Amino acid sequence: MxxxxxxxxxxxxxxxxxxxxxxxxxxxxxxxxxxxxxxxxxxxxxxxxxxxxxxxxxxxxxxxxxxxxxxxxxxxxxxxxRPEVAAVDVPTGPGAPGGDLDDRLALLFVACDDALASGAQLVLAMRVVCGLTIRQIAAHLGIAEATAAARLTRAKSALARARGEFAVPDRAARAARLPVVLACVAGLFTVGQRDGIEPADATQDPARDALTLAEALVAEYPEDPEVLGLRAVCRLGLARRPGRVRDGVALPLDEVDRSAWDQWLLSAGLDDATAAIVRTGMPGGPGGPGRFALEAAISGVHASVRDEAGTDWSRLAQLYDALLQVWPSPATRVARLVVLGRMAMRDGHDLSQIEHELEDLVADGPPYAARDASLALADLARRTGRTDESAGRYRELLDVIPAGPLREFCRRYAG
CATH class of the missing domain: 1.10.8 (Helicase, Ruva Protein; domain 3)
Structure with missing residues (x-):
């Protein structure tokens, strides 16, 4: 069947x-x-x-x-x-570690065992729990597929050697593993947004799955600013997904139909983003906003304006500077340079230094960052009237971006 x-x-x-x-x-x-x-x-x-x-x-x-x-x-x-038991007999209740956890969260906390290397944790969790393919995991982490597959095999063996019998960790151990769990859910959301701007099947949408996991995490950690920030990122990203594609072609920011945005998700996401930032300043809280609270604030800036012209690029630059301090990833570097490029164009400043840094990321960054940096360079060329340069960059991107709305966007400007 x-x-x-x-x-x-x-x-x-x-x-x-x-x-x-x-x-x-x-x-x-x-x-x-x-x-x-x-x-x-x-x-x-x-x-x-x-x-x-x-x-x-x-x-x-x-x-x-x-x-x-x-x-x-x-x-x-x-x-x-012993007679067969038809129901799922996972131990539950206050006396069983993780007995009242959502099943997928329970497996995530098991996979994110601190006995494993961080890269192995992510591969194991994203494959076994999040259901991503080896190709998707490799692309997200910027590693070869063979490397991702080898990490998965080693992670399973290492987990069996380190822990022996399967068991959901207790509350203290789960708290220690929470940052890696958040990173896994964020990775699932990123893959969904990157690969599925307009998913054909809503039941196979990693971004929606990520929101479901974020909701479960908030139920478990309702006061944690990073957990709230992650849910805000998922809600705001999904809220802004409608209106991003027209006739199978992804749209640039200034052409997005913002009237199509999901207003409930937008409002709920902004509430989460506000709560995440507020809680970072509460007594006993962390010393400053973490990665997901800052990402939520960045999404909130984009979600709070009626059109692209109203975007507060200066505020975004401040937020990306802060994000770069707590999460200095290639993706953060590219996004910050995009914002600086928009500010430079607005103020009539030279773009050469920004473009030079983007070129460095194209040459030396992981594949996902190199692709995004190439898109940023093509966009800067297009917006500053360098039509031939822009078209050439978009033609090159046609060879690396898989079929879908983003590839059709590149084709639209490739000439």
Whole structure:
């Protein structure tokens, strides 16, 4: 039977978590969940009433069959004789670590184990929990696909060696892992916005998935400014997504139809952004705004004006300077240079230094930053009347940007 994508995305983390508890291994939980879903897809229509329970049962049986073949039948005989349990029997309640957590959050906290290297944490979480492909993960992190695949394999092995049995970390351990979890959710959102300006299938939209995870994080950490900031980024980004594409072509900022923006998400996102900044100044809070509180403030500046002409570029420059201090990534550098370029054009200043720094990022930055820097250079050339230079840069970008609205945008100006 065909499995509805939305049903799959809801069921997958529940089944993985339950089977990871049963097998005492995240890797095995994922493996037997995949086998169970494959068997579910082969069933006739109407044969399965409860997808989660069915897959948990099948996954358990498959695991037990494998155990028998490993010659430990006698030791596991009491488990095999035990009646099958149809419901997902993940420990819940105040006495069970993470028992009341959203299933996908629980798996994220497991994957973001501090026993793993930071790069391994991100790859494991983004693949196993967020469902991104190796290609998407490699592109987001600016590494080769083979490197991403190798990190995934090593991460699973390292996690099994370091922790042994699968277990959701307690509240203190989850708090320590929260920054990496936030980075994973932010990465999922970035991939969704970068690859899916106008997703064909709303049930396969990483940006929407990221918002769902951000909502779950706010439920767990309602006063944390970085958590609120991340939800603000997701809400404001999704609020501004409508009106960005016309006839399959992405639009420049000055042509976006702002009347199409989602007003509820816009208002809710601005509330979150305000709360995130306010809470950074509360007694006992962090010394200043963190990455996501600042990103939320930046999104808020863009979301608060009626048209591009009203954009407060000076305020954006201040915010990007602050962001560069707490998160000096290539993406931040490109975005800051874009803002400085717009200010220079507004004030009639020379662009050569800004363009030189962008060229450096094209030459030496990771692929995603090089692509964005190339787009920025093409935009600066287009806005300053250097038509031939602009067209040439857009033609080069046609070779590196995948099919979709952004590629059609480049084609529009490639001449």
């Amino acid at each position: 065909p499995i509805d994508p939305a049903a799959f995305r809801t069921a997958w983390p529940q089944v993985v978590r339950s089977l990871a508890v049963t097998t005492r291994s995240l890797d095995s939980g994922e493996e037997y969940a995949a086998e169970a879903f494959a068997r579910a897809a082969a069933q006739p229509d109407g044969a399965i009433d409860d997808l989660v329970a069915w897959c948990v049962q099948v996954g358990r049986r498959t695991w037990l069959d494998a155990v028998r073949h490993q010659a430990v039948f006698t030791r596991l005989q009491p488990q095999i004789a």
